Each structure stands twice: as structure tokens, then as C-alpha cells.
Amino acid sequence: MIAYVTVGADDIARAKRFYTAFLPALGYGLKEGREGLSYVLPLAEGQATLLPDFYVKPTFNGQPATAGNGSMIAFEARSQSQVRELHAAALAAGGGDEGQPGFRPTYGAHFYVSYLRDPQGNKIALFSSDPHEPARNG
Template identity: 40%
Template structure:
């Protein structure tokens, strides 16, 4: 359904250092990194799409996170949700909801929410039973 998701960032090196270990924990492979533009993209498995991309906005204007926008990553299990949450907070992420069940969505919805260092809201979710 999705080709790619692009998340704008203000400080590419900080964002890359933040997202690289999260993408690794989620099993996504770095497909490219061009620091001259700057932007980078990870592909999901088995690939080649969808892609998750970070970079400076194309119009070269300052990045501003949008209210009500969120990118949610699918985790294979609840332990991965926990690992990504802790990795995000250790790298400067701001907590927006600790890992746990959200039965208001459905009985097995296990997710964690955080903002990246640029203020973009991120979710990591597993929909499977424990």
C-alpha cells in the first residue's frame, strides 16, 4: 500500500544517529545515505519497499513537525516494541506513551509512542498476542 514515508529533520546527523539503531532493531536495512543532500532511507524486509526516509525538507525550509501526524512502525513482537522504545529514549527521544496494551484500539494492540529529536511523533506497535 505504501511506497515510502519521509520524515523531515532539522539536524541530519543527529537524526541519523537516532534512527539507525531503531531501524536495525526493526529489521530494516539501510538502502542509502547521502549526507550531501542530506537524506537516508531504509527498506523493509523482504524489500525493496516500503521505504522509511529521513532528510532535510526538499524546499530547504526549516522542518516543522505537524500536529496529528505520526509514523507507526510494525514490530514483530512485544519485546521489539520495548527494545525500540528504550533505544529511542537513550538517543534523545521524548516519551509520549510507554510500552503497553492499548485495548481501546483492540485487545492485542501493544505499542509505545515517542517524539524523535526533531519533534516527529513515532509509534512502534505489535498487533499479535503475547
């Protein structure tokens, strides 16, 4: 099980603007500290930890942050309409478009996805695969 995901950012304020445009809508709360941004899912009293957490931090070694070639982080939305809304919000918050919301011919019939780049260049996917919503050929 993945416990957490961390991406590096040289400009924490720009990263905060981008990620805060969509992660709270997916249930993530934000905690800020000297070490950067921590987006975590809320826990009820006595509830086990929900994973994974998502962190945006300056690099440990002080060198410029770089995006991984072939790396991508995917966040699940509740619906196709939420994918569209959050994609637009992330673009308005400084993200780059890597693929408009929609179906892709090589994925499952219900896999509705959009792709973005955060201000640092990390690739982000927002997707929904609800079988109760319209399918690619439906």
C-alpha cells in the same frame, strides 16, 4: 499502497542516531547520501520491492523542518518485548517519550504500543499485535 514515507530533519546526524537505534532491528538497512538517510528493507535477488521505504531528509525548500500536527508513523515490531527494547533504545538515542509501552484501553486486546518523538518532533509509534502473546486482559 504506500510507497515511501519522508520526514524532514534539520539535524541529519541527530536523526540518524535516533532512527538507527531501532529501524535496523526491524529489518531496515541504511543508505546515506547527499540528500539524507534512506532506510529500506532488503530484497533477495528477483524479489519485488518491499514497501514502504522510510526517508529522513533536509527540507526541499531549505526552510526549517516541522512535525505535522496529527501525523504519526507506526513501525511494527515482532513482539511486545521488542517494543519495550526499541522504545528504550530510541529514548537513549535522543527521542522523547510520548507514551510508555503497554496496552491502551481503546485499542484491540493484542495491540501493544509505545509512542515517541524523534529529535525533530515527529511522532513515532512502535507496536506489536501478535495474537500469540498476552492480551490486554489476559
